[in-house]
Each structure stands twice: as C-alpha cells, then as structure tokens.
Amino acid sequence: MLATRRLNFYYYSSNVRACVIFNPAARGLKAHKHLATLHLLDPAPRLMPTSGPGSATLLAQQAVVEDYPTIIVAGGDGTLNEVVNGILSMPTASTKVRLGILPMGTMNVFARELGIPPKIKTAWQIILAGAEKQIDVGKVEFLHSNRAARYFVQMAGIGLDARAIELVNLRLKQYVGPLAYIVALIKAMREPHPEIKATLENSHYTAQFVLIGNGQRYGGSYRVFPEANLTDGQLDLCLFHRVNFYWVLVSGLKLLLTGKVGRNNVTRVKTNTLYITSNIRVPVQVDGEAAGELPVRISVIPRMLRVLVPPSH
Structure with a gap:
C-alpha cells in the first residue's frame, strides 16, 4: 500500500529513463525522503550522489556516456552548474540530453528563472510532463x-x-x-x-x-x-x-x-x-x-x- 501511495505521489510515467545527480548535503531530511522513494518507480531512476566539488561534472559525463536521455539534477545552483558543464563538455550531448531540475539548494536562482517551484512533487511532475525549451548558454x-x-x-x-x-x-x-x-x-x-x-x-x-x-x-x-x-x-x-x-x-x-x-x-x-x-x-x-x-x-x-x-x- 505504501509503495502504491508513493507511486501515485510522483505520477510516474514509465517512458522516462533518467538518472538523478544529487547533492547529499542539499535541503536536509525532507529532500532525502523524496529521493528515497524513487527506487519504487518503474523503471527506477539511477541515483548518483556527488562526493565533493567537481564530482557532479564527472557524474554528468558518465551519464552521457551511458546514454541517459534525461539527466536530473537535485541540488542547488552550484550542483546544477557542474552538471551543465559535464553535459556540454561531451560532444553532441547538448542535442541528445535533456536536463531536469529538482531545486534543493539555498537560492535555486535558475529554477526560479524557469518557473520551477521549490516543492519537489511539483518539480517532478514538470519533469514527467516532458515540455522542454532550448536555451542559450x-x-x-x-x-x-x-x-x-x-x-x-x-x-x-x-x-x-x-x-x-x-x-x-x-x-x-x-x-x-x-x-x-x-x-x-x-x-x-x-x-x-x-x-x-x-x-x-x-x-x-x-x-x-x-x-x-x-x-x-x-x-x-x-x-x-x-x-x-x-x-x-x-x-x-x-x-x-x-x-x-x-x-x-x-x-x-x-x-x-x-x-x-x-x-x-x-x-x-x-x-x-x-x-x-x-x-x-x-x-x-x-x-x-x-x-x-x-x-x-x-x-x-x-x-x-x-x-x-x-x-x-
């Protein structure tokens, strides 16, 4: 019953194959509870925790090599920037990969710019809806x-x-x-x-x-x-x-x-x-x-x- 409730919570669609690069230090216990439910989804996103400065860039590069079409960053603007740099450092990745955002940082300035709210449930629904925009960098x-x-x-x-x-x-x-x-x-x-x-x-x-x-x-x-x-x-x-x-x-x-x-x-x-x-x-x-x-x-x-x-x- 608990698993069903959590699946309904995220309104998850099985056509999303994704990895989640997350900062373990971001947002505290509430964020970790949300991330912990992701293993119940089908297919479950791969969770990739950062280990220190620069590691999110390496994880994003790894995700590109492993052909993840959707890379989700769960953290603040610093983790987001590292993931973006990891994606764009890989040839042709900018055309193959979509970036999703679960804002869990101190400021979340870029998420605000895009109209992504700090509520994790809503941010996840935005990812699942699949609407995308090609932006300048x-x-x-x-x-x-x-x-x-x-x-x-x-x-x-x-x-x-x-x-x-x-x-x-x-x-x-x-x-x-x-x-x-x-x-x-x-x-x-x-x-x-x-x-x-x-x-x-x-x-x-x-x-x-x-x-x-x-x-x-x-x-x-x-x-x-x-x-x-x-x-x-x-x-x-x-x-x-x-x-x-x-x-x-x-x-x-x-x-x-x-x-x-x-x-x-x-x-x-x-x-x-x-x-x-x-x-x-x-x-x-x-x-x-x-x-x-x-x-x-x-x-x-x-x-x-x-x-x-x-x-x-």
Missing part, C-alpha cells in the same frame, strides 16, 4: 591559464561578488544560509577594488564590478537584468563604475525593496561576445561558483541546452 574562456572553459546558464560576476564567494565560510553557510554571503561581502568590501576593462565590438568600458546575465534573476528572485531573455542570443551586462560601502548599502536596500538595481553608477549594454581584463588579479564566478580569474573572453552560445520546463513557460 554563456561560455567563459580563461585566456592566460590552462583552465577549461566554464559554462553558465544564469549569470556570471567579475570582481566584488566573485571575491565574496571566494571568502564564504562554508561551515557558517550550513548554519545561517544566505547570511554567510553577507558576511563575506563585507570582507570583500574592505579590500581594494580593481579597475576592470571590458571590450565589446568597438566599445570600451571601465568598471570596478561587472555582472553578466543570461537570465533576469540574480541572488534569488531579484531581476537585476530585467530585459534578459534565455533565448535571445544575447548577454546583458551591468557595469558598475564605482564600488563603496555607501553604494552597496543603498543598492542593496533598493534591491530588497523593489527587486531592481538603481540607474545611477551603472552602464547597461547587450552583447554576444566581450573581453574583460585587469592589471591585477580579479576573480570570476559563474552561477554563484568560483571559476577562475581575468583575463577572459565571454560569449553566448544560442539554444545550446535542452531544459525541461513547466508547460506554460
């Missing part, structure tokens, strides 16, 4: 290092937020969640702010902090890039000219109250390719994960990734 190439290129689905940051991510105390994050980033941001603000140079086509810009959006949202449900579109073949840039405590405080309050970034101290522009450099070390983050440092070439690859989305999206 951002690509970061590191010009003066041997680092592999990194892909992002939601956004990238250069300077202040990337440095804060480097400084986040992971143990503190386990206890206080997003507040750990605020503590790290204050630490990053105390450091000298670099001069960052951005070149796109025939235009040149100077800033101290740069955000690049593929989607509209940043840091949760805040629409920092209100004109961004996951399928327009463009990246939306916010180039912040000066960074100080006053600007961070005012901008932060405005973001909390209105969900938008003010017009002062920022230049907005759309592009499909840009180069970003600096005379000193400046870190880069993709989808909220530390990725490397300048100089970089950033571009957009149109309709590169197949993602399962709500039918109405």
Whole structure:
C-alpha cells in the first residue's frame, strides 16, 4: 500500500529513463525522503550522489556516456552548474540530453528563472510532463591559464561578488544560509577594488564590478537584468563604475525593496561576445561558483541546452 501511495505521489510515467545527480548535503531530511522513494518507480531512476566539488561534472559525463536521455539534477545552483558543464563538455550531448531540475539548494536562482517551484512533487511532475525549451548558454574562456572553459546558464560576476564567494565560510553557510554571503561581502568590501576593462565590438568600458546575465534573476528572485531573455542570443551586462560601502548599502536596500538595481553608477549594454581584463588579479564566478580569474573572453552560445520546463513557460 505504501509503495502504491508513493507511486501515485510522483505520477510516474514509465517512458522516462533518467538518472538523478544529487547533492547529499542539499535541503536536509525532507529532500532525502523524496529521493528515497524513487527506487519504487518503474523503471527506477539511477541515483548518483556527488562526493565533493567537481564530482557532479564527472557524474554528468558518465551519464552521457551511458546514454541517459534525461539527466536530473537535485541540488542547488552550484550542483546544477557542474552538471551543465559535464553535459556540454561531451560532444553532441547538448542535442541528445535533456536536463531536469529538482531545486534543493539555498537560492535555486535558475529554477526560479524557469518557473520551477521549490516543492519537489511539483518539480517532478514538470519533469514527467516532458515540455522542454532550448536555451542559450554563456561560455567563459580563461585566456592566460590552462583552465577549461566554464559554462553558465544564469549569470556570471567579475570582481566584488566573485571575491565574496571566494571568502564564504562554508561551515557558517550550513548554519545561517544566505547570511554567510553577507558576511563575506563585507570582507570583500574592505579590500581594494580593481579597475576592470571590458571590450565589446568597438566599445570600451571601465568598471570596478561587472555582472553578466543570461537570465533576469540574480541572488534569488531579484531581476537585476530585467530585459534578459534565455533565448535571445544575447548577454546583458551591468557595469558598475564605482564600488563603496555607501553604494552597496543603498543598492542593496533598493534591491530588497523593489527587486531592481538603481540607474545611477551603472552602464547597461547587450552583447554576444566581450573581453574583460585587469592589471591585477580579479576573480570570476559563474552561477554563484568560483571559476577562475581575468583575463577572459565571454560569449553566448544560442539554444545550446535542452531544459525541461513547466508547460506554460
């Protein structure tokens, strides 16, 4: 009887052959109870737990080699980014594989962008419905290092937020969640702010902090890039000219109250390719994960990734 109830809970269809790459540390006991019921399904998705940083990328590559047509990521934006990089690092995988999302992280920004709710039952029903969308993907190439290129689905940051991510105390994050980033941001603000140079086509810009959006949202449900579109073949840039405590405080309050970034101290522009450099070390983050440092070439690859989305999206 219990098995029947759980099967009905997921409304499972046997035509979905999938693997689930999941972060064992995500969302706690409730998420683990949901994942534990998946072995009752027919056919049961293969559960592939991550074991540490970078392992989700390797698991995604393995899933592609084993010809799983649907790869589901159960975790936050960091695990999601690793899985995306694993899929896109494999030749032709972007056309063969569909990505499903069970949001179980702290922010779940990309899931919000797609309209996927945090309720696991509903997210699973979206996967089973099978509606998909081909979205653009951002690509970061590191010009003066041997680092592999990194892909992002939601956004990238250069300077202040990337440095804060480097400084986040992971143990503190386990206890206080997003507040750990605020503590790290204050630490990053105390450091000298670099001069960052951005070149796109025939235009040149100077800033101290740069955000690049593929989607509209940043840091949760805040629409920092209100004109961004996951399928327009463009990246939306916010180039912040000066960074100080006053600007961070005012901008932060405005973001909390209105969900938008003010017009002062920022230049907005759309592009499909840009180069970003600096005379000193400046870190880069993709989808909220530390990725490397300048100089970089950033571009957009149109309709590169197949993602399962709500039918109405």
